[in-house]
Amino acid sequence: MSDVVVDDIVAVLPPLLQTLESLSFVARNLNPQEFGRVMDIAGEPDEALQAVRPRLADWPEKFAHIKTALEVSIEAALAGYAGLRTVQSGEGDLVSVFRALRYGPRALEALYSLTELPPVSGFFIAPELRDDAELQARLAAVPNDDTGVFHERNEPGSRGGFSMYVPEYYTPERTWPLVMALHGGSGNGRSFLWSWLRDARSRGAILVAPTATGSTWALMGDDTDTPNLNRIIDQVRERWRIDETRMLLTGMSDGGTFSYVTGLDGASRFTHLAPVAATFHPLMAEVADAERLRGLPIFITHGRLDWMFPVQTARQTQGLLSAAGAKVTYCEIDDLSHCYPREINAEILQWLNGGA
Template sequence: MTDAVVDDILIVLPPLLQTLEALSYVARYLNPPDFDRVMADIGDPEQALHTARAHLTSWPSDFAHIRLAFDTASDAALVSCAGLRAVQRGEGDLVDVFRALRQLPRALEALFPLAATLPPLSEFFLDPAVENDAPLRQTLAASAGKDAVFHDHNEIGNRGGFSLYVPEYYTADRAWPLVMALHGGSGNGRDFLWSWLRAARSLGAILVAPTATGPTWALMGEDADTPNLVRILDLVRSRVAIDPARMLLTGMSDGGTFCYVSGLERSSPFTHLAPVAATFHPLMAQIADRDRLRGLPIQIVHGQLDWMFPVEIARHTKDALAKSGARVVYREIDDLSHCYPREANVELLRWLMS
């Protein structure tokens, strides 16, 4: 790289990553009554990003792909911040907050291909739980340049496709744990992949993020999603070595509820279930296959502040499933609203791998 390009990277990357971390903080701690406080907590990191971008020079064509990734990620981050600030000023509502936060995974997707060549970005895409894991960093450095994220008919707006993450250091000489992560209502797998990628990259797991065949998962009526999940799983297993004893079905909100709908079926191939911020009807435990439920590892993750599915639902679900013979682990997070707790992923993976 030229000195000018290196200088520009050193100028823009720190405020860009700080802004993305601030947006992640908002996404994690978002609770409607606390919105103004959460926004005050993050300060205004986007101002430093605005200033840094104003000082960027023109880059040689050899580095155009890096500049494009930086520009794409910065634009997405700034649009997200602008949307959140508008709601702060009373120019929108909770729907506009969610709309603004949709820009965060777009920024992450733009930056991730550069993790192979820029160590600060590689570090950014690791979970804090592995901050002292020097062998992992050496392994990642030795695997630099390998494609790791793939999309199969999963462009934004498409339904029924999936996105896949295969760790850069994947080898076919052993079986790998698999996580199939289901997005929330009206979401998509391409975006939800980024809720899990850090943990999968840090601990070594195949990650699949499908998109529902309809506007959300088939929670009522004909179930077109379960056959599609099986199709996707079969396709992934034909490409990479999966441990049949360690296959987790997890999801957020509607995706978590569909973990119950699909994962409690007798023929489900998944060995572990982990619904997050989900709802559950007691009849589901009563009509579920007894043999399927007996000894089935289920981890329920729910927030005390959940305003969509009150925490009492999760508590009753824990009791109903345990009474039906499942091996239930229950995690109630006191500062979690109806949000995705990314910090739970490493513990879920360790539970899966144990």
């Protein structure tokens, strides 16, 4: 690689990675009443990124794949921040914020193709494990076959497909835990994949992020999603070895609620449930399969500041499910509103693996 290209990468990556971290910070701490304060804390990394963007202009053709990935990631990151700034200036509303934050996963998807670059690979490692030399060595090796990020009929706007990630150091010599992560209402699996990828990559789990068959999960009426999830499980098991004792169903908001709807059914194949920021109707505990509930590990995560589903709902759910015989772990996060707390993933994986 030429010295000029190296110098440009060294100049571009820090503000790009910082802008992506800031977008993630806003997504994690989004609260309508605190939006201005959160944006002030997030800062202005996009200004530095905007300043270095022209450095990608005149690269040799042989580095086109790196240039293209960086350009796509930069453009998405800047578009996301521009959308947030519009709302910060007094135009737009909460829906506009959600639209702006959708650019974050697009930027991450483009950037992930460059994990051959050590700073990029490090970015996609959980912060507390970035000094783990053994993990770094596994990730630096030539990827094994059938690993990385895959999309199956899951283009933006499509329904019923799935995206997934298999650690690059996957080997069929052993079985691997499965995390199936369900997006929130009107979301999609291709974006939600990035809420979990860093932890699946760092801690060795196969990650599947499906997209609902309808505009959101089948919380009422005909359930077309459960058969689709079972189809996806079958498809994944044909190519990769899954540990049948560690099959987690988790989800955010409507996805968390649907993890109850399908996961409490006696025919469910999932061994663990971990709903996040979900709602739960008391009748669900009454109609759930009693044998299925007995001893079922359930990890409930909810924010004390949740403005969509008040935390009292989660506290009541803990009591109802515990009384029904489930083995409930409850995590209430003081500073969390109706957002996905990516920091909980490590604890959920430890729990899934029998460490809690």
